[in-house]
Amino acid sequence: MKTRQIERKRLVPHTVDGVTELVLDTEYIDVPEPPRDWDQLVRAAVTIGAVVLVTASLVWTTASIGDLLASVTLPVVAYAAAVAFDASWIMCMGVEWLLRYDPNRAKAAQRAGKWALAVSMAAVFAHGHAAGEWAIGVVGALVSGLAKGGWSMAMRVHARPLDPRTQQWVEARRAKVDGQLAMIPIRRDLQRGEHLIEAERQALTAESGSGGSADRPVPSGSSVDRKGLTTKDAVRIAWDSNIRDRDAVLHDAAQRLGRPVSPDSVDRYLRDLKRGA
Structure with a gap:
């Protein structure tokens, strides 16, 4: 069996004049040399x-x-x-x-x-x-x-061929990951479109004066403390601000919360408010 020599260093105690210190000791030992990997050489x-x-x-x-x-x-x-x-x-x-x-x-x-x-x-x-x-x-x-x-x-x-079951598992996992990756630019595009719509709406409101803003006020979400604010609270605030249009309530609640809100939840809260009015 072929062997090769390797160097190992370790700390050992060494005493001089009754004083012991740890010093670095070097030793050389022979270890078996692994056989040559001909498969890897041929592959390369x-x-x-x-x-x-x-x-x-x-x-x-x-x-x-x-x-x-x-x-x-x-x-x-x-x-x-x-x-x-x-x-x-x-x-x-x-x-x-x-x-x-x-x-x-x-x-x-x-x-x-x-x-x-x-x-x-x-x-x-x-x-x-x-x-x-x-x-x-x-x-x-x-x-x-x-x-x-x-x-x-x-x-x-x-190549590393996969068996049919493993191939199906890989495809299922890849489909989920690819779907999540695909949603990144889609969400970015949707957010960009929403910002453009809001900018257009604000520009048109500024040009038409204050007539349109009295019926549909759009408070700035940046001035609202979103901590602890729920969807129900945001809908009630919009209701108290005399906002009755469903789309306007959705937009106002989303601005206050800083995130999209569920239309179904908004509809449910609006129905409760209308019944209690």
Whole structure:
């Protein structure tokens, strides 16, 4: 069994002239050396090889298609456009990797990657055919195919397939989290719209004078102590302020509480106030 030497330091008591102090002691011990992880080495080699293939394909395709397009446009523009051919299916592979635990969504990236690869290979073959070297066109087109195949194999090496039940669990959890994430911009957009409506209402009220504000006063929520204030209290305050319109009560109560209020609760409290009036 192979061993390797490691260094360990510890505090030990050391006495000089009857005085004991803790000093740092260094010792070297032999421990068994773990066996070489050949699987990890091969996995790393496959990944590096796939990256090399994709890089070579990108360079070759860009040079080939760029030379083809340079005959009808500026070389700088031609080579810049040529990058898009291999970059398209490379980007699709990146999306496929990110969605590896969501196979239903990854299918679209897989189909798009195959079409992008076909277009790229056809363009490289067209360059060879235009140059009168169809054999070179075929061989050059296969470079992109081999690169995508190599990267697909590397992705399979790193893949961790899920059983059907675990896949359903992941999809259910992801759906809940995605729904919560989707509600963030939705709530922000709704709040922005409410602020715009309120700003428009205040602007129109200021332009029309005080005639509209007497029937529907809109007190500022910032001057109200919201601590301990309930929805029922906010509705009663609006009622005492001669606000009878349901939408106006909803708006006034929301401003006083600093948060949206339940329309059902407001309706119930309004019915109680109307019966007691």
